[in-house]
Amino acid sequence: MKAHLTRRYMFSAAHRLHSDAMSAEENRSTYGKCNNPYGHGHNYALEVTVSGPVDEHTGMVCNLVDLDEFVQREILERFDHQNMNMLPDFEREVPTTENLCICIYEIVQRGFRPAHLEKVRLEETMMNSFEYAGSAEVRK
Amino acid sequence: MVYLTRKAEFSASHYYHNPEFTPEENRRIFGKCNNPNGHGHNYTLEVTVKGEVDPRSGFVVDLKQLKEILNREVLDALDHRFLNKEVPEFFKQIPTTENIAIAVWQRLSPKLKAAQLHRVRVYETPDLFVDFYGEA
Ligand SMILES: [Zn+2]
Numbered sequence: 386m387k388a389h390l391t392r393r394y395m396f397s398a399a400h401r402l403h404s405d406a407m408s409a410e411e412n413r414s415t416y417g418k419c420n421n422p423y424g425h426g427h428n429y430a431l432e433v434t435v436s437g438p439v440d441e442h443t444g445m446v447c448n449l450v451d452l453d454e455f456v457q458r459e460i461l462e463r464f465d466h467q468n469m470n471m472l473p474d475f476e477r478e479v480p481t482t483e484n485l486c487i488c489i490y491e492i493v494q495r496g497f498r499p500a501h502l503e504k505v506r507l508e509e510t511m512m513n514s515f516e517y518a519g520s521a522e523v524r525k
Numbered sequence: 526m527v528y529l530t531r532k533a534e535f536s537a538s539h540y541y542h543n544p545e546f547t548p549e550e551n552r553r554i555f556g557k558c559n560n561p562n563g564h565g566h567n568y569t570l571e572v573t574v575k576g577e578v579d580p581r582s583g584f585v586v587d588l589k590q591l592k593e594i595l596n597r598e599v600l601d602a603l604d605h606r607f608l609n610k611e612v613p614e615f616f617k618q619i620p621t622t623e624n625i626a627i628a629v630w631q632r633l634s635p636k637l638k639a640a641q642l643h644r645v646r647v648y649e650t651p652d653l654f655v656d657f658y659g660e661a
Contacts, residue, residue, distance in 0.1 A: 387660040388623045393652035434656075439627065442543055443554060444619035449653070450556065524658075525528075525644075 389503055389524075390446040391434040394456055396465035399426040400480040403470075424468060429482075430508040431460065433493060435500035447500035455497050460489055482509040486517045494519065527585045528643060530573040533595055535604035538565035539620040542609075563607055569648040570599070570629065574640035586640035598632040622649045626657035634659065 401424035402416035412420045419425070433456060437446045463472070469480035478484045490505040504518040516523045540563045541555035551559045558564070572595060576585045606612055608620035614628040626647045634642045648654040 386627050386657070388626060389656040389658075390623065391654050391656070439621075439623045442545065444541070444621035444624045446623055446655075448554065 386439050387436060388439050388446050389434055389436040390449075390452075390500070391432050392449065392452055392456070394431045394433070394461060395428060396431065396461050397426060397428050398464050398466065399424045399468040399470075400475075401425070401470050402479055402481060404479050424470065427509050429464075429485075431456075431489065432506040432508075433489075434503040434506070435497070436503040437500040451499045452497070455493070459492050459496055463492075482507055482513070482515050486515040490517045490519060526575050527578055528573055528575045529585045529588075529591075529640070530571050531588065531591055531595065533570045533572070533600060534567060535570065535600050536565060536567050537603050537606050537608050538563040539608040539615070540564065541619050541621065543619060563609070566649050568603075568625070570595075571644075571646040571648075572629070572633065572642070573644040573646070574637060575643040576640035579639070586637075591637075591640075594633065594636045598636055599629050602632070622647050622653065622655040623657075626655045630657050630659055 400419075401421065402419040403412050404415070407415060433452065435447055435452065439446055463474075464485075469475050469485065472480075474488050475484070478488075486505055486507040489507065490502065493505065494502045502519075504516055504521075504523055506514060506516045508514040518524070539558075540560055541558040542551055542561065543554075546554065572591070574586050574591065578585055602612055603625075608615045608625070612620070612628070614620075614631075615624070618624050626645050629647065630642065630645045633645070642659065645657045646654055
């Protein structure tokens with residue numbers, strides 16, 4: 386039997402939305418307040434969904450300890466209480482929550498072995514959230 | 526196709542233990558959840574059914590009936606129970622969130638007539654949940 390397991394994590398980080406490909410006016414009209422030069426921050430809620438057969442000996446898709454350790458080491462330590470514009474991950478990309486969502490998906494996809502990554506969901510605020518499942522459709 | 530989700534809550538206790546494992550393996554794999562006296566959770570259940578809207582009633586499913594089936598087949602059996610000792614599915618299987626979602630699916634899907642079961646979601650805590658879509 387195949388099940389999907391989702392774990393939710395929190396982190397806080399700063400960003401400024403600004404694209405070098407745009408003029409100052411264009412940046413302001415595109416990003417509004419998010420273009421303010423000193424940046425601002427959010428409490429992000431991250432949901433990582435993995436899937437796989439439920440192991441008959443443990444009753445689990447994967448051991449939560451493994452998932453928690455991986456996310457702690459690879460995601461939370463990288464982004465929590467950081468300014469994302471300063472990180473190598475966003476040297477060339479604007480740290481929108483779209484790009485952050487894709488970035489987190491790719492890190493988990495590359496590095497996490499115990500179960501298949503299904504999707505990453507990221508809430509920037511209580512009012513907006515983003516989901517990414519790589520080449521697959523986001524499953525509801 | 527319209528999807529309808531009904532929520533419910535139940536509280537139950539459980540522990541994780543596989544008699545085929547040594548005591549050390551049980552402790553290593555299951556951690557605190559291996560405590561044989563059990564511990565409990567407030568589970569939240571979301572049952573999603575799908576179907577076409579009946580032109581006469583305007584319903585995908587009669588919520589009153591869905592609620593009755595949910596109460597009878599699932600909540601009466603799980604709410605305020607020690608899952609390992611009182612719910613037959615978990616006499617042999619470990620009552621993980623994964624297996625609870627599968628058990629809820631298997632209890633509900635044969636009883637639903639008009640609508641088709643789409644997804645069972647079980648929250649063990651607000652930051653941990655499992656989805657089961659009936660996939661083998
Ligand atoms: Zn537990």
